Amino acid sequence: MKRAMRALFLVLSALALASTSAAQRAVERSELELQHVARTRVRYGHAAWPSGAPRAGLANALALSGFTAGPLASAEGLVTRELFHAGSLADAPASAVLETRVADTVADARELLIEWLAGLQSATPAPPASEVGLAIGDVAYVGRAGAGPNALAWIAFVRGNVAVRVSACDPVREPALDLGALATEVDQAIGRAPALETGRLPARPLIATLAASPTSVVAGTAVILEVSVADPAGGAPHLQWVVGGPGQGYVELGRDGVLRLHTTGSGAIALALEVTGSTGTWTRREIALDVLDD
Amino acid sequence: MTSNLAALRAAPALVILCAFSAAQSRQAQPSPVRLVLDEASRIADPKLEGGEALLAFHVMPQGAKLPVRVEVCAGDTTVRKLWSGSIAGGVTPQRLLWDGRDDEDERCPTGAYVVRVTGPGLPALELPLDLVRLGVTEIEAQDSASGADDEFQMVYFRKVAAYEHYATPAIHEYVNVARAGEVSDLDLDDGSARPVVTVHTDTATPVLDGSEYAVDTYNYPLAYVKGARPRLELTFGASATGPGSATMGAGYPVPGYEIRVACDGADAVAGEELAVPGGTARIDLFALAGDVGREERVLTVRWQARRTGTDAWSDIPGAQVIPLRFYTLLGAPRFRMDASGTQYAGPWVEVAEYVVTWKAALGLDTSDQAGLTEVFVKGFFGQNGGLPHAIEGVVYDAYPLGGDGGATHYFSFGAWRANLSRLLNGHALGRFINCTDNMGATTTMLSMLGAENMRPVRLGNMSLRALWGIGAPGYTLNLWGSGGHAFSYHHIVTDDGAVTVSDTCMQLDEDGNPLALPCTPGWNVHRPWAGPGGYNDLAANNTVSKHVETLPGLQ
Numbered sequence: 001m002k003r004a005m006r007a008l009f010l011v012l013s014a015l016a017l018a019s020t021s022a023a024q025r026a027v028e029r030s031e032l033e034l035q036h037v038a039r040t041r042v043r044y045g046h047a048a049w050p051s052g053a054p055r056a057g058l059a060n061a062l063a064l065s066g067f068t069a070g071p072l073a074s075a076e077g078l079v080t081r082e083l084f085h086a087g088s089l090a091d092a093p094a095s096a097v098l099e100t101r102v103a104d105t106v107a108d109a110r111e112l113l114i115e116w117l118a119g120l121q122s123a124t125p126a127p128p129a130s131e132v133g134l135a136i137g138d139v140a141y142v143g144r145a146g147a148g149p150n151a152l153a154w155i156a157f158v159r160g161n162v163a164v165r166v167s168a169c170d171p172v173r174e175p176a177l178d179l180g181a182l183a184t185e186v187d188q189a190i191g192r193a194p195a196l197e198t199g200r201l202p203a204r205p206l207i208a209t210l211a212a213s214p215t216s217v218v219a220g221t222a223v224i225l226e227v228s229v230a231d232p233a234g235g236a237p238h239l240q241w242v243v244g245g246p247g248q249g250y251v252e253l254g255r256d257g258v259l260r261l262h263t264t265g266s267g268a269i270a271l272a273l274e275v276t277g278s279t280g281t282w283t284r285r286e287i288a289l290d291v292l293d294d
Numbered sequence: 295m296t297s298n299l300a301a302l303r304a305a306p307a308l309v310i311l312c313a314f315s316a317a318q319s320r321q322a323q324p325s326p327v328r329l330v331l332d333e334a335s336r337i338a339d340p341k342l343e344g345g346e347a348l349l350a351f352h353v354m355p356q357g358a359k360l361p362v363r364v365e366v367c368a369g370d371t372t373v374r375k376l377w378s379g380s381i382a383g384g385v386t387p388q389r390l391l392w393d394g395r396d397d398e399d400e401r402c403p404t405g406a407y408v409v410r411v412t413g414p415g416l417p418a419l420e421l422p423l424d425l426v427r428l429g430v431t432e433i434e435a436q437d438s439a440s441g442a443d444d445e446f447q448m449v450y451f452r453k454v455a456a457y458e459h460y461a462t463p464a465i466h467e468y469v470n471v472a473r474a475g476e477v478s479d480l481d482l483d484d485g486s487a488r489p490v491v492t493v494h495t496d497t498a499t500p501v502l503d504g505s506e507y508a509v510d511t512y513n514y515p516l517a518y519v520k521g522a523r524p525r526l527e528l529t530f531g532a533s534a535t536g537p538g539s540a541t542m543g544a545g546y547p548v549p550g551y552e553i554r555v556a557c558d559g560a561d562a563v564a565g566e567e568l569a570v571p572g573g574t575a576r577i578d579l580f581a582l583a584g585d586v587g588r589e590e591r592v593l594t595v596r597w598q599a600r601r602t603g604t605d606a607w608s609d610i611p612g613a614q615v616i617p618l619r620f621y622t623l624l625g626a627p628r629f630r631m632d633a634s635g636t637q638y639a640g641p642w643v644e645v646a647e648y649v650v651t652w653k654a655a656l657g658l659d660t661s662d663q664a665g666l667t668e669v670f671v672k673g674f675f676g677q678n679g680g681l682p683h684a685i686e687g688v689v690y691d692a693y694p695l696g697g698d699g700g701a702t703h704y705f706s707f708g709a710w711r712a713n714l715s716r717l718l719n720g721h722a723l724g725r726f727i728n729c730t731d732n733m734g735a736t737t738t739m740l741s742m743l744g745a746e747n748m749r750p751v752r753l754g755n756m757s758l759r760a761l762w763g764i765g766a767p768g769y770t771l772n773l774w775g776s777g778g779h780a781f782s783y784h785h786i787v788t789d790d791g792a793v794t795v796s797d798t799c800m801q802l803d804e805d806g807n808p809l810a811l812p813c814t815p816g817w818n819v820h821r822p823w824a825g826p827g828g829y830n831d832l833a834a835n836n837t838v839s840k841h842v843e844t845l846p847g848l849q
Binding site: 027028030031032033035071073075076080093097111112115116119121122123124126143144145146147151153154167168169170172173220242243244248249250252255262264265294 | 447456457460462463464465630634636638639692694695697700701705706707709711720721722723729752755773775778780783839841844849
């Protein structure tokens with residue numbers, strides 16, 4: 001690892017931190033993309049989609065018949081799980097992928113469905129789920145797979161403020177995978193969640209404490225992190241750490257049960273904690289540390 | 295001759311005590327029969343590879359015959375009867391090695407010893423010898439002496455079942471020190487030298503100690519810009535294991551002497567070459583290869599000593615041999631402007647390794663961006679040369695291939711981010727990919743290897759001509775199996791503002807008749823966008839709109 005000039009790092013990091021949020025907003029969407037998305041809305045009759053009641057959330061730990069879920073992955077509220085047949089060997093490949101997002105509003109959830117549909121390269125629209133005999137969500141579409149007469153590649157739908165996509169990992173390997181049954185179970189789980197009162201947004205997890213001590217250390221130091229989070233449903237939230245540079249490091253839960261940021265490279269660190277609550281809503285908080293040359 | 299006589303060898307002589315041996319020779323001159331010292335180690339670390347202490351002497355004059363005894367003493371105590379026997383006079387030296395063990399075959403502790411050579415009626419040769427414990431316990435890669443920003447941490451993206459990104463989880467890329475409860479950094483508890491650590495060759499998971507990142511034993515690959523001279527900071531071990539598994543010091547500095555490193559294939563940094571226990575020295579390796587790829591080096595660390603105040607450095611016997619792996623890049627890794635997170639620390643090991651595989655299979659040159667792009671397009675697509683299938687075995691998401699209508703699975707439009715880690719993890723989110731998945735992977739992978747100005751190009755609707763999609767068995771004029779041979783949009787890549795474009799998603803038909811099968815494969819490597827034989831011409835029946843977009847982020 002290089003021994004960087006601290007002063008330069010500090011200047012650069014300050015610039016980087018100052019520009020991060022602005023730059024994220026500034027990712028320019030091309031006119032071609034905007035036109036394509038607009039056409040997608042029209043193609044799928046977005047304006048006429050029925051509107052369901054928003055829900056408080058969707059449990060991360062879904063019990064899906066015949067399947068077990070792999071480790072949860074979460075990125076800015078999009079929760080992804082790989083689904084394995086229950087009882088399959090440890091090294092067996094996943095059969096399906098379940099993506100869900102509990103959005104604040106119905107409109108936000110629909111935007112993700114539009115994004116999924118706009119991502120299809122084929123000029124032929126995907127059929128509604130009803131065309132294959134599935135009554136799922138407020139609005140739902142499917143992708144037929146060429147692996148078999150009834151094989152499906154994916155099912156994407158919105159119920160209320162929850163967007164869901166279930167995809168088959170390899171329809172050729174598993175042409176009989178019942179994607180419809182999986183999607184139906186997820187849809188039913190959403191339906192069982194409490195409906196939100198008009199005007200209320202789903203509760204997000206709370207990061208009550210996020211502190212590092214000390215906040216200025218020499219590279220190589222393990223910094224103890226104090227974290228306390230509250231889950232809106234009283235469950236176990238999912239924690240995702242993002243170590244923003246130019247300083248380097250990683251967060252690890254030690255065998256003693258203590259969370260530590262192990263610093264490995266000098267420079268400012270913007271340490272972000274992204275917490276996804278047990279019902280799929282999420283929040284993020286960030287603290288700054290300064291890592292000096294060793 | 296004693297049975298435990300140290301082995302003779304033909305290794306180069308290492309004379310540290312030139313002045314001393316000359317004086318001894320002069321003392322012996324008056325005698326008609328005398329011992330003449332040829333060479334003797336003044337400082338030695340027998341735990342190094344080839345590090346036994348050397349003694350060489352002969353008897354003069356020719357024709358004389360003399361019983362001689364050679365012993366190693368610590369103070370007044372003889373710790374090792376090294377050799378005894380009769381020597382015939384002549385200039386051929388008797389060469390002896392001491393492995394640092396006593397007569398009980400136990401390793402002697404570091405410290406001062408005397409090698410005593412005696413014969414009846416002769417003044418003894420008494421040669422001071424210091425046993426030390428030399429060794430590098432940590433290596434930190436740094437930017438080269440040129441001042442360029444040319445050294446980068448490599449990134450792994452998976453930790454057992456969990457899904458995490460992180461750069462090489464350490465300050466030093468090579469660490470080989472005492473584990474919890476062990477006696478010393480340089481040795482194992484039985485006194486033997488701690489074995490060097492082999493290169494970590496897994497391309498995804500880092501070195502783990504149970505469920506945690508290993509912190510005391512690892513040897514991670516290093517990443518430098520091609521042609522760089524890696525600067526390495528070596529840390530010398532300070533603790534060794536003595537008799538009875540007790541901790542002991544490294545036995546140096548030796549009073550009156552200085553020790554420095556002098557590695558094979560490297561120059562020591564002037565003024566930073568002296569070795570002290572627990573201290574550091576820096577070296578500049580000879581230049582790495584001038585192309586993108588992987589290079590295996592062996593760092594042979596040697597030590598030299600000199601009497602303080604003199605200029606003559608002499609080799610200390612032996613060396614420590616440490617394997618190192620280097621990945622070379624086209625330039626500094628490039629990421630999206632607002633990139634943040636450990637995955638942006640440097641090139642991903644798995645991505646760099648893909649180039650190595652593809653380059654070897656295709657026999658192509660990666661010394662410039664054009665060559666690297668060609669390797670990437672052809673390697674990513676696969677199905678040619680020694681590459682039987684596309685990257686990670688993916689297949690274009692078309693109905694006739696078992697998929698659907700070209701859905702995106704490894705790219706988030708909202709976050710404008712490629713989910714590369716999942717794609718490289720055995721296509722964890724599914725076997726089928728589309729053009730945007732390809733674009734996201736190609737732009738980010740090339741950029742992290744130093745390719746400049748890689749950008750996505752979004753294309754408008756396309757009435758397609760013959761194409762061969764990634765992972766497909768061949769060309770088609772009916773991509774979706776329904777007769778609708780068209781794209782609602784398409785994603786490709788460029789590094790020159792779309793004057794030329796590259797595409798890992800499909801091959802076009804170059805036989806002059808792209809509306810009929812069979813076809814002549816045409817790779818899209820820096821293919822001109824416009825004109826006859828250009829991308830638009832070969833790919834579509836219509837004039838296609840295009841827009842150069844922002845480099846995606848990574849996940």
